[in-house]
Amino acid sequence: MNSNSAVAEAQVVISGAGPTGLMLAAELRLGGVDVVVVERRAAGTVGESRAPGINARSMEVFTQRGLGEEFLNRGKVLPGVLFSGIPMAPHALDPGWPSALILPQHETERILAARAVELGVRFLWSTAVVDLNQDDDGVEVFVEGPSGPAGIRAGYLVGCDGGHSTVRRICEVPFPGDEPESFWVVGDVRLDSPPDGNGVFGRNERIGTYQISRAEPGWFRLSLMRTTPPADRTAPVTLDELREVMRDGLGTDYGLGEARWMSRFSDGFRQITDYRQGRVFLAGDAGHIHSPIGGQGLNLGIQDAVNLGWKLAAVLNGAAPDSLLDTYHQERHPIAATVLQLTKAQTALIKPGAQTDALRGVVADMLAVPETCLRLSGILSGLNLRYPLGDTHPLLGRRMPDLALSTGQGRTGVFGLLRQARPVLINLGADGLTGIPAPWADRVDYVEARLEPFSSSWDLPVFGEVPACNAVFVRPDGYVAWVNPAGAPVAHDTLTTTLGRWLGAAGTAVLGRT
Structure with a gap:
């Protein structure tokens, strides 16, 4: 990791080196932005499964x-x-359904941190944001680290x-919602006598649904509800509490020996x-908190x-104009609101x-209906997300599938x-489209390609x-963000309007190149 050298300025400061902060830092560097990540921990997550579910859309990203x-x-x-x-099982209904993944969060962070370092992101470890002042031209971020303030x-x-965001607190952002009614403990633990050898996903009348599953060799992921609220919701979970909750809810602690991570x-x-x-912007759990059931956080x-x-x-x-950031x-915000409702x-x-x-x-019976299965799977996987970019074509506002293309380069x-996080205009045989209009030529990649098979309709x-x-x-x-229907002349007016909306109407800056 990068050393904690003094930093006086940066184009963007990111508070937090979890998956959200690391992904954002890499995205900014691909865009040629000078970015510094400030993280209160001495290093990234080590040996913690935390959020292990990666849905299909994140895998596509x-x-x-x-x-x-x-x-x-x-x-x-x-x-x-x-x-x-x-x-x-959406795969059974649609063989093209992308895969989701289980991977402990510390592995996700390891991959993303390595990419961020490779791209030149600067890190300040063991450093916390303690205050900020902003004006029309920028933000003064006050931090406390090993060398002092x-x-x-x-x-x-x-x-x-994260959910206890310091940045959110400093900005006094309203954070409305529902107070908790139930409480769970979770951890990565060693068990001398694990249930069924590899764990169990079960249900009983005392704690409802519980999970004990093999996270990595030698370690099990434990998640179960307490029958009574904790005396102190802010206190760290202890091994004794884990044993008590397991015995109370399951009748046994399965030989619980140690834990590398515990939380509630x-x-x-x-x-x-x-x-x-x-x-100032908020992203990830700093902007929305919810139960981790469903693995959406x-x-x-x-x-x-992204x-x-x-x-x-x-x-x-x-x-681009500052209004793009709105x-x-x-x-x-609407996407997270929908996900929170489903998570409830x-x-x-x-x-x-x-x-x-x-x-x-x-x-369960309803989820066996194909239409219901595909609809809810699409929301939970992120694949059916649609931004409000127009309704003249079903693809507008939706993710572009990874279609196979034949180009002059193969x-x-x-x-x-999309490897370099640059916008791309793909010409699939449109007459009259020969490149990017001049004001945006250095900001958009242009590709002439052929899609096979090609007919009057696509089965995507x-x-x-x-x-x-x-x-x-x-x-x-x-x-x-823009589609030209097959057989139609190129709508140059709507194309230029789209490019101006997302990339600005003029200028010579180059997105994604330093």
Whole structure:
């Protein structure tokens, strides 16, 4: 990791080196932005499974940035999607459904931190943000580290510092939501006599649904509800508490010997009212907290980062207007609100009781209906996300699939064109489209390609059959912002309007090149 050298200024300061902060830092560096990550820990997460679920959309994002293979090599592919532990199998209905993954969070952070260092991100470890002042031109970020207090002048600050965000507290951002009603303990533990050898996912009348699963060789991931609230919700979990909760809820502690990580969570749900506070932004758990049932937290954070990163880079490079940054809240806040509602439903279904058991049976039957399975799997996997970018074509506002293309340089997939986090205009045979209009020529990659097979309609993975197009503009985050229907003349006016909206109408800055 980078050493803690003195930092006086940066274009962007990120508070927090978890998955969200690391992903954002890498995205900013791909955009040519000078970024410093401030992290209160002495190093990244070590030996903690924490948030191990990586959904299908996050895997697509990692693949777009050239990291997908490394994640696949280290993780375990999930056979389906779980709704409160009830399995759904979208792969059986759509063979093109992308895979999700189980990987301990410390491994995710290791991959993302290595990429950030490779790209030149600067880190200040054992350093905490303690205060900030912002004005029309930037933010003064006050930090406390091994060398004492210091200030960093930045253009923007992004709080990626978790559910107890210091940045959120300093900015006094309203954080409305629901107080917790139930409480769980979770940990990575060693068990002398694990259930069924490899663990168990079970349910009983005292604590509802519980999980003991093999996380890594020698370690089990434990998650179960307390029958009574903890005396002190802020106190660290101890081995004695784990043993007590296991014996109370399961009748045994399975020979619990040690733990490398222990924590607690609740079913409290909150979301900030605005992701932007002037020149300060909040991302990941700093902007929304919820029960981890369904594994949505890490994935929301990764996708917050990818949405915000290229927009900050475009503005800082002098091309796009500051108003572009408002679209971060406009696009991401509704997505998290939807996910929080689904997570509430999943959390309710894991609780104990005969009525809940009956409801789970009804829900399981409903999830077996193909349309319901695909709809909920699409939301939980992030694949059905649609930003409000227009309704003239089904692809607008949706993720661009990784279609196989033939180009003058050979075969490639769409995701391979997004490796450098630059926007791309793909010409799939449109007459009259010969390149990028002059004001944006240095900010957009242009690719002439052929899609095989090509017909009057496309049968696309996850989407199904949609009207064909002969050209498509894809934002750096992989979402489609402009489509030209097959057989139609190129709509140059809507193309230039789209380019101006997302990249600015004039200027010579180059997004993604330093």
